[in-house]
Amino acid sequence: MSRKDVTGKIKLNRFDELFGAGTTEEVHEGDSEIREIPLAELHEFKNHPFKIRPDGELAEMIESVRQHGVLVPGIARTRPEGGYEIIAGHTRRHICEIVGLKTMPMFVRELNDDEACVIMVDSNIQREDILPSEKAKAYKMKYEAMKNQGLPGNSLKSIGEENGENYKAVQRYIWLARLNAELLQMLDNKQLGLVQGVSISALNEEDQAIVHKVLLALKVKLSTTQAATVKQLGVDGKLTEETLTHYLQSAGKGNASKKLAISRNRLESYFAPEYSEQEMTEVIFRLLEEWKKRESGMNDEERQVQG
Numbered sequence: 451m452s453r454k455d456v457t458g459k460i461k462l463n464r465f466d467e468l469f470g471a472g473t474t475e476e477v478h479e480g481d482s483e484i485r486e487i488p489l490a491e492l493h494e495f496k497n498h499p500f501k502i503r504p505d506g507e508l509a510e511m512i513e514s515v516r517q518h519g520v521l522v523p524g525i526a527r528t529r530p531e532g533g534y535e536i537i538a539g540h541t542r543r544h545i546c547e548i549v550g551l552k553t554m555p556m557f558v559r560e561l562n563d564d565e566a567c568v569i570m571v572d573s574n575i576q577r578e579d580i581l582p583s584e585k586a587k588a589y590k591m592k593y594e595a596m597k598n599q600g601l602p603g604n605s606l607k608s609i610g611e612e613n614g615e616n617y618k619a620v621q622r623y624i625w626l627a628r629l630n631a632e633l634l635q636m637l638d639n640k641q642l643g644l645v646q647g648v649s650i651s652a653l654n655e656e657d658q659a660i661v662h663k664v665l666l667a668l669k670v671k672l673s674t675t676q677a678a679t680v681k682q683l684g685v686d687g688k689l690t691e692e693t694l695t696h697y698l699q700s701a702g703k704g705n706a707s708k709k710l711a712i713s714r715n716r717l718e719s720y721f722a723p724e725y726s727e728q729e730m731t732e733v734i735f736r737l738l739e740e741w742k743k744r745e746s747g748m749n750d751e752e753r754q755v756q757g
Contacts, residue, residue: 484523486553491533492526492543495566499587500574502544507579511541516549523555525573527566534558537566538573567595575613582644583634586626593624625651632662641665646677653684664694676701 502508514521524539536543539556546554561569571592575585589609596605606624610617622644628651629637636642642650642665650661650672661680665672672680676698683689683697721730 483558484555485558487526487534487556487558488553489543489546489551492524492536492539492554492556493529493533494540495536495570497587497591498540498570499584499591500540500577501581501584502541503579505579508541508545512545512548515542515545515551519551520546520554523557525569526556526558527561528558535566537561537570564595564598567591568599571595572612581638582623582626582647583629583638586623586629586634589620589623590627593620622648628652630655630658630662633658636662636665641671643672643674643677645674646672649674649677649681652681653689657684657689660689660691660694664691664698668695668698670698 520542522542524542525537526534526539527537529535534556536556537559539554543554571588574580575588575592592609593605596608604617606617606620609615610620613620625648626634626637626644629647633642633647633650637644637647650658653661679697680689680694683693717730721733
């Protein structure tokens with residue numbers, strides 16, 4: 451099943467389950483209703499993991515709301531302390547503030563914490579631009595909510611099927627949610643790989659802080675092997691800033707010794723002055739590929755003649 455098919459299925463099922471209705475008119479008559487709610491009374495969902503990014507898509511949405519208003523209502527529930535908690539529609543509320551609207555249409559439904567959490571995640575998780583940290587936190591929140599509800603079956607498998615992912619991938623993202631905020635930011639910035647992040651997520655808070663500090667200072671990106679070693683250092687209680695710095699610097703020197711350096715002056719004797727370093731590298735590897743094909747095509751007799 452393609453991701454597009456999965457998305458359509460989720461939206462249909464979640465709407466029916468949420469409102470128990472198939473049309474807007476039935477929603478008005480049921481236990482959900484659309485209200486124009488003042489923006490000041492709409493509050494952020496607790497620990498909402500999804501960010502609002504100022505990109506081209508947001509600009510298009512702003513222009514649409516400016517011209518036509520909010521065409522699709524958000525979803526909210528009442529709060530014991532007053533006002534409403536947004537379950538779906540955080541970006542729409544932000545846009546309403548930008549264009550100067552005072553209210554926003556919302557479906558209001560009474561939901562418990564776990565029901566609200568599942569709907570909040572489902573209404574956001576299919577976004578194309580979702581960050582690894584957002585997915586990690588969202589999957590963790592939904593997994594815990596489903597466990598609390600005592601829903602039948604393997605919830606990891608259910609989450610995976612609903613989002614077109616293997617349940618093991620869902621599990622890895624849930625593990626990534628154990629990373630501290632700084633390491634999650636490195637994950638989003640691609641300074642830390644997903645596989646490496648899973649290994650580091652097994653460390654306690656103190657050890658994670660050490661890892662972040664050293665990676666930042668050395669400006670290095672962990673390999674899979676290095677991340678596994680760092681994890682083991684933590685398990686053995688041997689992870690310190692000094693030991694980690696020494697290990698990564700030693701590993702760096704080992705890799706450097708395997709590099710082949712070619713003098714630029716020597717290369718320039720074969721290339722015109724206007725060639726950049728990247729262009730020279732591409733030409734070299736293209737010629738090496740041709741040489742490799744020619745060598746592999748020679749028979750033993752030809753090699754003897756060449757020799």
